[in-house]
Amino acid sequence: SSSSSLTADKTSDDHTSITDRLTASHSPSMTSFSGAHSTMVNPFRVGKVTEIVNSIAYVDGFTAAKPYSLVEFDNGVRGLVLCVDGTGCKIGIVDHAMSDAGVGKSDLVRLDKIENYDMPSPSTVVGPGLLGRIVDVHGNDFTFEHNQPLSSPRANFKDPTNAPYRLPVYKVNLFPNSKYVTKWNTYSRVRSRIHTGIKSIDTFYPFARGLRTAIIGKNMHRKSELAIDILLSFVNENAATTNIKQRMFGVYVMIGKSVDEIWRLHNILKETGALEYSTIVVSRADDFMSKQLLTPYTGAAIADFYKFYGLNSFIVYDDFTVHNRVCSKLYREAKGLMTYGNWSGELLERASQLNARFGSGSHTALCLADRPTEDDELNVESETFFNYLPHLVGHVDEHIMLSDDSLNKGLVPPISLFPVFGGHVDEHIMLSDDSLNKGLVPPISLFPVPFATPKFMKYNTKFIDAKNSTRQQLVENHYSQVLLTLSVNAKKMLFELVELEQAARNQMELDLDLEPDVERIASNVYKLQSLFCQKEEVNTQQLILLLLCVHHRIIEYIHLDKIDQLESRLYQCFFQDGGGAKAHEFQEKLNAILQCIEQKGNEYDIIKDEQTLKLVHMFLDHNTDLCEPN
Numbered sequence: 001s002s003s004s005s006l007t008a009d010k011t012s013d014d015h016t017s018i019t020d021r022l023t024a025s026h027s028p029s030m031t032s033f034s035g036a037h038s039t040m041v042n043p044f045r046v047g048k049v050t051e052i053v054n055s056i057a058y059v060d061g062f063t064a065a066k067p068y069s070l071v072e073f074d075n076g077v078r079g080l081v082l083c084v085d086g087t088g089c090k091i092g093i094v095d096h097a098m099s100d101a102g103v104g105k106s107d108l109v110r111l112d113k114i115e116n117y118d119m120p121s122p123s124t125v126v127g128p129g130l131l132g133r134i135v136d137v138h139g140n141d142f143t144f145e146h147n148q149p150l151s152s153p154r155a156n157f158k159d160p161t162n163a164p165y166r167l168p169v170y171k172v173n174l175f176p177n178s179k180y181v182t183k184w185n186t187y188s189r190v191r192s193r194i195h196t197g198i199k200s201i202d203t204f205y206p207f208a209r210g211l212r213t214a215i216i217g218k219n220m221h222r223k224s225e226l227a228i229d230i231l232l233s234f235v236n237e238n239a240a241t242t243n244i245k246q247r248m249f250g251v252y253v254m255i256g257k258s259v260d261e262i263w264r265l266h267n268i269l270k271e272t273g274a275l276e277y278s279t280i281v282v283s284r285a286d287d288f289m290s291k292q293l294l295t296p297y298t299g300a301a302i303a304d305f306y307k308f309y310g311l312n313s314f315i316v317y318d319d320f321t322v323h324n325r326v327c328s329k330l331y332r333e334a335k336g337l338m339t340y341g342n343w344s345g346e347l348l349e350r351a352s353q354l355n356a357r358f359g360s361g362s363h364t365a366l367c368l369a370d371r372p373t374e375d376d377e378l379n380v381e382s383e384t385f386f387n388y389l390p391h392l393v394g395h396v397d398e399h400i401m402l403s404d405d406s407l408n409k410g411l412v413p414p415i416s417l418f419p420v421f422g423g424h425v426d427e428h429i430m431l432s433d434d435s436l437n438k439g440l441v442p443p444i445s446l447f448p449v450p451f452a453t454p455k456f457m458k459y460n461t462k463f464i465d466a467k468n469s470t471r472q473q474l475v476e477n478h479y480s481q482v483l484l485t486l487s488v489n490a491k492k493m494l495f496e497l498v499e500l501e502q503a504a505r506n507q508m509e510l511d512l513d514l515e516p517d518v519e520r521i522a523s524n525v526y527k528l529q530s531l532f533c534q535k536e537e538v539n540t541q542q543l544i545l546l547l548l549c550v551h552h553r554i555i556e557y558i559h560l561d562k563i564d565q566l567e568s569r570l571y572q573c574f575f576q577d578g579g580g581a582k583a584h585e586f587q588e589k590l591n592a593i594l595q596c597i598e599q600k601g602n603e604y605d606i607i608k609d610e611q612t613l614k615l616v617h618m619f620l621d622h623n624t625d626l627c628e629p630n
Contacts, residue, residue: 045111047088049073049103054333055288056082057091057103064111065089068175070122072115074108080122080290082334090334092290094122094137122174124298126305129169131249134266134280137294139169142262142282170305174297188355192473193480194248194314194364197233197537198226200415203487203547205400209312209362210353214320214392216369217402217414223368226402226413227252227316228268230366233537234314235274245360249306250278251315253299256285256292256322292326300350303363307352310359315351319368320344324388342391349395367396409526411533417494478601479540485607486547493550497525527555527563535567541594542571551607552616562626569623582622589615 047062057079065071065081071091072078079091091109096102110116125139134142187210194207207213207230215223234248241247252269254262262282269275279302283295296317306313317323320343327343344367351365369392393399403416501521531550538546546567558566574590577583593611596604606612620627 043088047109049105049107049109050088051105052093052103054329055093055290056330056333057093057107058088059091059109060088062089062109062111063087065091066119068121069119070094071109071119072113073103074110074113075103077103077107079103079109080294082290082331092293092330092334093288094290094294095288122294122297123171124174124301125169126172126302127169130279130302131277132275132279134262134282135298136282137174137291137298139298142280172301172305174294174301176301176304182350182352182354182358186352186354186358188353188360191353191362192476193483195233195237195540196230197539198229198413198534199538199543199546200413200417200532200534201230201400202483202538202543203490203532204415204417205398206483206487207364208353209364210351211398212348212351212365212367212396214367214369214396214399215402216371216389216393216399218371218404221371221402221407221414223402224318227318227366227368228265229413231269231278231314231316232272232274234277235272238277239273245311247277247312249303249311249313250274251299251303251313252278252280253296253315253317254280254282255295255317255319256283256287256326257318258285289326289330292323293330296320296323296344296347300347300363303365304350307354307361307363308359310354310361312362312364314364314366317344317347317365317367319370320392321368321370328388342388342395344392345395367392371402406529409529411529413534415532417529417532474601475598478597478599479544481602482544482597482604482606483540483547485602486544486551489551489607490547494525494528497521497528501525523560524555527558527560530563531555531567541590542575544594544597545570545574545590548606548612549616549619552613554616554620557620558626559629561630562628566626569626570619573619573622582618586618586622589618 043061044064045062047059047065049057050060051058059065063084063086065084067081067084069081070078071081077096078094080094082090082092093103122137124137125135130139136142191208191210194209196202196207201207205213215226217223231250231252234250238247252265254265262280262284266275266280269278269280281295281299281302283292299315299317303313303315324343348365348367351363353362353364354360369389372389401416402414404414406414406416504521528550531546549566549570554566555563573583573586575587589611593606593609593615596609597606
């Protein structure tokens, strides 16, 4: 009888599922039936979907889940664990199963499923094999056209419709552990300047490797086009060098965009040749929220690959407004709280330039964000954005404001050259070291400068190693030093003109006749703004020539009707054969100045050099028509 009972028990156990045999315990949550025998399922290891709200599955049980891990339901659907409590967890659906099945009520998720046993973090594919491709969060090719389902099944690497990876690729986690997080002692103080060819950015908001910059503006300000122009500025530099460490690899992250926008960007990069060194990471507007949440982490992982291998990467996040709203809504639904989290902070902290000991690789970040309008105050999503924007500004090294005023004046790009410090105060008072050194009490700055000198340009002047630097690095550093001097003078001149214009208008309101020539002051402000309106890409030598002319007050001589022709005339005279019989003389004088910059760098006082003044006067003598009205 004992042997028969043992045989019966063994038979019943064989018909019991492996999950029930391993996890059987007394629990009131769920009951699993196997023939006539019932076994209580352990809710620590097994969960059942009870409700689905806004692509979030509410699971009863499965309390062994680890937050921010990727799990797979029994039907193949994958999800991201958002939060876990004592009774269950909430899982954000990432994508459908291979069979295009979705998650429904009573679907199960088990710890004993092979894909869930180790609770893996979300991962993606990185490496040179991604260059020239459009990929999704998981590194699969984005080949979808119009009228696709809500979220197509994940692509299989063995699927013949997918192009094979021609170069090596590596699988990495989207959320790196502490082993791969860069620390302060790995950073480089000397950062190479990045020339974008956009005058207003190179003068007032210069970029450098490893810097974090934000472009903030409204939808009509065409932020994406400005970011694309910056990415395209690397085409010529990449083509001109054979050293892979001097090239800049681009990563463009599109969060919640339409299919039309995705293929438009692809066509632009392909036609210009920028796609050869770029990767586009996308999530569509109709993708699940969890998938849109993970999209920028995929882009950051791809950019980090180049940084850790001693190469240079430039990533564009387009845009963080959509990502912030998706994250806020996702965690509001999952946790029931109004969240104002700083979702972009940990992404921006991954941008840095490593020192020579760690390979000198760099990860430069440019993020886009919307500027809230007054009619957004009663919108819940906009309310989260109002609280999020200060976090974003605090995490970047520089933020560029796009303004309606610049757009209405026809300035391209519509960058605000007069940034406002305090948006929530009526007036701000600046205290300065200069006033303190002069013995002024209180040390209030009567002439505040709205643009601070970038730290990387100061550090490059102090910490450049002339012995271990190449000839090209020394020349680039000398040009950066001269640009620093000229740009500071241009900033001071611009702000002084604005102060004069404001003072003159105040005098007119008070009927004071101290500065009668208000129109001349206002026209000079407009002339200076027009000079920084972008018409074509400008190299470093052209920018130095333009800033020299600004320093020597060339706008005082050029008529307002002819200010649009000034820049093209300058480049024709000094870089082409537009100077006529004196073309050779123009180019000789400019080359002499450029040679002094390359040899002496900061030791060359370009501001006080009389040759630069003679250069400007010689140009005016040859182009007298620019000083006359139409």
